[in-house]
Amino acid sequence: MSNLFSGINARLRGTANKPGGGKIPSPLSPTEEAPLPSPSSVSQASQSSSTSLQSKLPPLPASPSLSQSIGIVGGTGEDALNSYLLPRPLPIWLNPAYAKHIVKGNFMTLSARPKTVEQGEWVAHQVVEHYRNLWNFVRVIYEKEDDGKSICNATSCPRMSAGANHSYTWLNNRFEPIELPAYEYITLMQRWISGKIDDEKIFPTDASGVSYAHNPQITTTALLTGPDEWIGKRSGFPKDFFSICQTIFLQMFRVYAHLYWAHYAEPFYHLNLEKQLNSCFSHFVLTATALDMLKPHELEPMQPLIDLWAANGTFPPESKAYEYANLKAGARLLQLGGMA
Amino acid sequence: MTSFDFPPTPNRCPDAYGPITTYNRLRCSQVAHGFFLDGKQRAKERFERQNEMAQRLEDPNLSERREQIWKHSGRLEAKYLRFLRTKEGLSNYQTIKTIGKGFFGEVRLVRKIQDGKVYALKRLVKTQMISKDQLPRVRAERDALAESDSEWVVKLYTTFQDNTSLYMLMEFLPGGDLMTMLIKYQIFSEDITRFYSAEIINAIEAVHNLGFIHRDIKPDNILLDRGGHVKLADFGLSTGFRKSHDSSYYQELLQKPPAQPDNVLRSQNRNSVNIDEISLTVSNRAQINDWRRSRRLMAYSAVGTPDYIAPELFTKQGYSFDIDWWSLGTIIYECLVGWPPFAAENPYDTYRKIVNWPHTLFFPDDVPLSPIAIHLIRSMVCNSEQRLGRNGASEIKNHPFFAGVDFSSLRNIIRAPFVPPLVSDVDTSCFPVDELPQTTTTDNNDSSSTGATGTGRVEDDQTPTPEMTLPFIGYTFKRFEKTFV
Numbered sequence: 056m057s058n059l060f061s062g063i064n065a066r067l068r069g070t071a072n073k074p075g076g077g078k079i080p081s082p083l084s085p086t087e088e089a090p091l092p093s094p095s096s097v098s099q100a101s102q103s104s105s106t107s108l109q110s111k112l113p114p115l116p117a118s119p120s121l122s123q124s125i126g127i128v129g130g131t132g133e134d135a136l137n138s139y140l141l142p143r144p145l146p147i148w149l150n151p152a153y154a155k156h157i158v159k160g161n162f163m164t165l166s167a168r169p170k171t172v173e174q175g176e177w178v179a180h181q182v183v184e185h186y187r188n189l190w191n192f193v194r195v196i197y198e199k200e201d202d203g204k205s206i207c208n209a210t211s212c213p214r215m216s217a218g219a220n221h222s223y224t225w226l227n228n229r230f231e232p233i234e235l236p237a238y239e240y241i242t243l244m245q246r247w248i249s250g251k252i253d254d255e256k257i258f259p260t261d262a263s264g265v266s267y268a269h270n271p272q273i274t275t276t277a278l279l280t281g282p283d284e285w286i287g288k289r290s291g292f293p294k295d296f297f298s299i300c301q302t303i304f305l306q307m308f309r310v311y312a313h314l315y316w317a318h319y320a321e322p323f324y325h326l327n328l329e330k331q332l333n334s335c336f337s338h339f340v341l342t343a344t345a346l347d348m349l350k351p352h353e354l355e356p357m358q359p360l361i362d363l364w365a366a367n368g369t370f371p372p373e374s375k376a377y378e379y380a381n382l383k384a385g386a387r388l389l390q391l392g393g394m395a
Numbered sequence: 396m397t398s399f400d401f402p403p404t405p406n407r408c409p410d411a412y413g414p415i416t417t418y419n420r421l422r423c424s425q426v427a428h429g430f431f432l433d434g435k436q437r438a439k440e441r442f443e444r445q446n447e448m449a450q451r452l453e454d455p456n457l458s459e460r461r462e463q464i465w466k467h468s469g470r471l472e473a474k475y476l477r478f479l480r481t482k483e484g485l486s487n488y489q490t491i492k493t494i495g496k497g498f499f500g501e502v503r504l505v506r507k508i509q510d511g512k513v514y515a516l517k518r519l520v521k522t523q524m525i526s527k528d529q530l531p532r533v534r535a536e537r538d539a540l541a542e543s544d545s546e547w548v549v550k551l552y553t554t555f556q557d558n559t560s561l562y563m564l565m566e567f568l569p570g571g572d573l574m575t576m577l578i579k580y581q582i583f584s585e586d587i588t589r590f591y592s593a594e595i596i597n598a599i600e601a602v603h604n605l606g607f608i609h610r611d612i613k614p615d616n617i618l619l620d621r622g623g624h625v626k627l628a629d630f631g632l633s634t635g636f637r638k639s640h641d642s643s644y645y646q647e648l649l650q651k652p653p654a655q656p657d658n659v660l661r662s663q664n665r666n667s668v669n670i671d672e673i674s675l676t677v678s679n680r681a682q683i684n685d686w687r688r689s690r691r692l693m694a695y696s697a698v699g700t701p702d703y704i705a706p707e708l709f710t711k712q713g714y715s716f717d718i719d720w721w722s723l724g725t726i727i728y729e730c731l732v733g734w735p736p737f738a739a740e741n742p743y744d745t746y747r748k749i750v751n752w753p754h755t756l757f758f759p760d761d762v763p764l765s766p767i768a769i770h771l772i773r774s775m776v777c778n779s780e781q782r783l784g785r786n787g788a789s790e791i792k793n794h795p796f797f798a799g800v801d802f803s804s805l806r807n808i809i810r811a812p813f814v815p816p817l818v819s820d821v822d823t824s825c826f827p828v829d830e831l832p833q834t835t836t837t838d839n840n841d842s843s844s845t846g847a848t849g850t851g852r853v854e855d856d857q858t859p860t861p862e863m864t865l866p867f868i869g870y871t872f873k874r875f876e877k878t879f880v
């Protein structure tokens with residue numbers, strides 16, 4: 056593992072546009088901590104987590120669903136879209152005509168945990184499946200042509216950005232956030248994630264170590280409570296397993312966000328791969344939210360697409376992803392695309 | 396007034412990219428489709444298993460076992476999930492012996508290092524699979540095998556691949572194959588022939604019921620399990636590539652025959668009288684002994700033996716399920732007579748005999764065969780229009796040769812005539828291990844496998860070439876096994 060990779064950090068960029076719902080406080084929890092050197096800690100991995108940075112930067116655009124729930128913005132879909140500080144014209148992937156899929160039916164069936172399966176086991180399975188899916192898209196922009204150039208390179212993407220408002224940094228070994236070209240960020244991300252997934256101590260594959268889900272009506276084993284219990288413990292996953300998985304999901308989300316913001320048209324749209332990307336990413340969002348791997352505020356750079364997918368029926372109403380969406384914003388996008 | 400709009404839709408230009416991206420585009424699309432196809436299928440099966448379990452939980456007769464049912468289900472599903480996550484590669488297996496060989500590679504008896512279980516691992520070298528247009532069919536048949544749960548077909552546990560080869564992990568059938576049996580015994584009694592052919596009928600019927608034509612029914616593809624009962628080796632996964640099934644290969648052969656060009660040019664002409672000049676002296680003992688000696692080598696060769704192939708496979712006229720019944724007819728002949736009906740010194744002559752079967756199929760005087768057996772063979776080794784089995788396997792089952800056979804109890808009630816005398820789970824006494832080049836375990840390290848992450852190393856410059864990878868996407872498969880332990 057590279058010693059560059061001692062932490063994950065992200066910070067808000069975005070001074071260009073006027074924040075639409077400007078007065079709204081950050082949706083982040085006030086107990087949010089300053090960055091910690093451990094790469095697997097989730098709290099420090101979240102966006103805009105450094106308090107010192109926060110004071111210098113303009114307020115965060117609000118996560119509309121949270122804003123709604125605390126009753127500050129009662130506004131229209133247009134207001135919500137405004138609060139996202141989106142570029143004009145809008146990114147092509149927000150056009151409902153291009154938000155379509157290669158599969159019909161309910162994605163939820165793919166991520167629904169069988170009742171008898173222990174939660175940690177299921178999370179491990181989902182992490183690996185989504186990582187394989189994501190890498191399938193990454194290699195399109197990552198692999199070098201014969202001239203030694205990859206589609207995503209230091210010139211095309213000098214930062215690991217998700218639009219003008221977000222770019223993600225890594226912590227160096229002195230815990231300082233550093234900016235890297237997206238290509239290098241992805242290299243570190245890949246190395247770090249596969250280091251975890253291939254580690255038998257974190258993701259055991261020995262068939263003899265398996266367990267089952269506790270069911271108070273049926274199984275007599277103790278409930279999952281107390282400090283010495285954790286998700287996955289009975290299946291042999293380590294104590295920090297869940298938080299490692301959350302970090303992996305967060306990293307994967309950032310890469311997806313970069314694919315959409317920087318590479319959707321170039322190359323995925325041109326290669327006729329946008330439906331494939333949409334299907335894998337929407338499945339990813341449904342899974343990550345259902346398993347509490349991603350918090351609503353972490354979805355921010357992709358919030359308008361999530362709104363759109365809630366409005367166009369991609370996310371079923373019973374899903375967490377739907378709950379996190381701003382339906383008005385999604386409906387407005389459908390309207391703008393002439394599909395409402 | 397609206398403040399938002401979308402950019403004008405750009406024209407797509409997929410051709411503006413280099414060869415690597417063009418290749419990645421195809422792979423990416425296929426992998427994504429494959430993910431959802433496999434994922435849906437797995438979710439469906441998982442759902443069915445959970446439903447079944449829920450029903451058992453409700454069953455008052457099982458009320459004492461509820462906790463056990465629940466735990467069993469949870470553990471079983473978890474084992475499958477771990478299996479899906481596991482990094483598959485040659486390095487997970489320890490070679491015990493090479494037990495078989497085919498044109499595309501070899502079959503090894505292996506032990507899985509993690510759990511000590513024994514399997515047969517078949518390796519197919521990618522470069523050997525020449526005709527790429529067969530690939531959609533390979534994928535389809537992999538799917539069929541994946542779905543098949545027939546006890547008459549060798550169980551496929553998983554498939555994986557590396558840069559050079561595809562691998563199929565199968566159940567190990569310790570009884571060897573029918574070819575080895577025939578080499579050993581040369582001839583079977585009618586009773587023993589009846590047993591094997593009846594089981595093969597069931598097996599072919601099972602394959603047909605899955606919607607597949609086996610196309611390569613021959614003694615070395617008929618395997619024997621622990622109890623000496625028949626199972627068909629992986630059907631179609633490789634046979635479609637075989638030159639011997641490529642009619643154009645024979646067309647080509649016909650154009651440039653080994654020695655006598657004039658002869659053959661004329662024999663291409665249907666009206667030619669030359670056809671009758673083909674040697675009919677099959678029962679010449681010396682020739683048969685030559686044939687016996689070379690038959691195992693023939694099985695390993697690129698051409699393979701066309702001995703069991705129906706004539707319509709060589710012509711461009713098309714064929715149907717009944718080609719498998721022709722093959723069975725020739726196997727029954729071989730069991731009773733000692734050599735297949737169209738045996739010849741070389742594949743070319745065999746081919747000519749097959750297409751001229753009305754003149755070349757004959758029963759030697761010095762081998763006693765019952766009239767019923769001859770009748771059965773003649774009703775299978777004949778024109779497709781008249782062939783027994785054309786309207787279903789029951790036509791053959793009802794033939795007097797099989798009078799008294801209870802086809803449904805064969806596998807589980809009847810004792811096989813030859814039960815392999817095994818001393819351990821890695822007993823290879825039924826295999827010609829001495830005749831096969833034995834590789835050592837260290838050979839296992841000769842290939843790199845993709846990790847659990849399925850991404851390989853970023854730094855890895857040994858990216859396989861598109862031709863070696865693209866056609867084989869979707870090959871990988873993992874079966875849910877009720878007996879995972």
Ligand SMILES: Nc1ncnc2c1ncn2[C@@H]1O[C@H](COP(=O)(O)OP(=O)(O)OP(=O)(O)O)[C@@H](O)[C@H]1O
Pocket residue numbers: 494495496497498499500502515517549565566567568569571572611615616618628629630631632633634637
């Ligand atoms: N599951 C198995 N258990 C035991 N022996 C096997 C198994 N599979 C294959 N063998 C042995 O290996 C030999 C070759 O295997 P197989 O017939 O599958 O390969 P092939 O001849 O290359 O392919 P095909 O016949 O499909 O063209 C068989 O004749 C048999 O002796």
Ligand SMILES: [Mg+2]
Pocket residue numbers: 497615616628
């Ligand atoms: Mg074979």
